[in-house]
Amino acid sequence: MNILILYDTAFGNTGQVAQAIGSALEDRGSVRVLKVSEASLADLQGVDVLIAGSPTQAFQPLKGLTAFLKSIPPGGLKGMRAAAFDTRVDVQAVGSGFLTLMVKLFGYAAEPISRMLKSKGAEILLQPEGFFVLDKEGPLKDGEMERAAGWARQIS
Numbered sequence: 001m002n003i004l005i006l007y008d009t010a011f012g013n014t015g016q017v018a019q020a021i022g023s024a025l026e027d028r029g030s031v032r033v034l035k036v037s038e039a040s041l042a043d044l045q046g047v048d049v050l051i052a053g054s055p056t057q058a059f060q061p062l063k064g065l066t067a068f069l070k071s072i073p074p075g076g077l078k079g080m081r082a083a084a085f086d087t088r089v090d091v092q093a094v095g096s097g098f099l100t101l102m103v104k105l106f107g108y109a110a111e112p113i114s115r116m117l118k119s120k121g122a123e124i125l126l127q128p129e130g131f132f133v134l135d136k137e138g139p140l141k142d143g144e145m146e147r148a149a150g151w152a153r154q155i156s
C-alpha cells in the first residue's frame with residue numbers, strides 16, 4: 001500500500017503530527033511524508049491512501065494546502081482512500097466564550113479538507129480529527145502525537 005501524508009504548517013506542529021502519523025503507518029506499506037510546498041500533483045500518482053493535514057487558521061486550512069487540493073482535476077482522487085486532520089487550539093483551555101461560539105459556528109480545518117478530498121473523488125476512511133496545540137506556535141499538548149498515531153492506525 002502506498003501512503004502519502006501531505007501537510008501544511010506555519011510553526012512546525014502539524015509537521016510533527018504528520019511524522020507521527022507516518023511512523024504509525026510504516027508497517028502498512030510504503031509511507032511518504034511531504035510538505036505541500038514541496039509536493040506536486042505527480043506525487044499523487046500510485047497513492048492508495050492520502051492523509052492531508054493543516055493547522056487551523058481563521059477556522060480554515062492554510063491557503064497552500066487548499067490551493068493544492070483545488071488544483072487536483074475533477075475525479076483526480078477516484079480510487080484513492082483518504083483522511084483529513086488539523087491542529088488547533090483547545091478552546092476549553094483558552095476559556096473564551098466568544099472563541100467557543102466562533103468555533104461552534106465556523107469549525108476547524110479538518111472538515112473542509114475532508115470535504116475537498118471527497119469532492120475530488122476520494123473515499124473518506126476516517127472522521128476528520130483535530131490535535132491540540134497549547135498556544136498558537138505550539139507546543140503540541142502532551143499525548144497528541146500518540147493520539148494522532150492511534151487515529152491513523154484505525155485505517156485498515
Ligand SMILES: Cc1cc2nc3c(=O)[nH]c(=O)nc-3n(C[C@H](O)[C@H](O)[C@H](O)COP(=O)(O)O)c2cc1C
Binds near residue numbers: 008056088133
Ligand atoms: C493567524 C492565526 C489564526 C488562527 N486561527 C485559529 C482558529 O481559527 N482556530 C484554532 O483552533 N486555532 C487557530 N490558530 C492556532 C493554530 O491552529 C496553531 O497556530 C496551529 O495549530 C499550529 O500549527 P503549526 O505549527 O503547524 O502551524 C490560529 C493561529 C494563527 C497564527
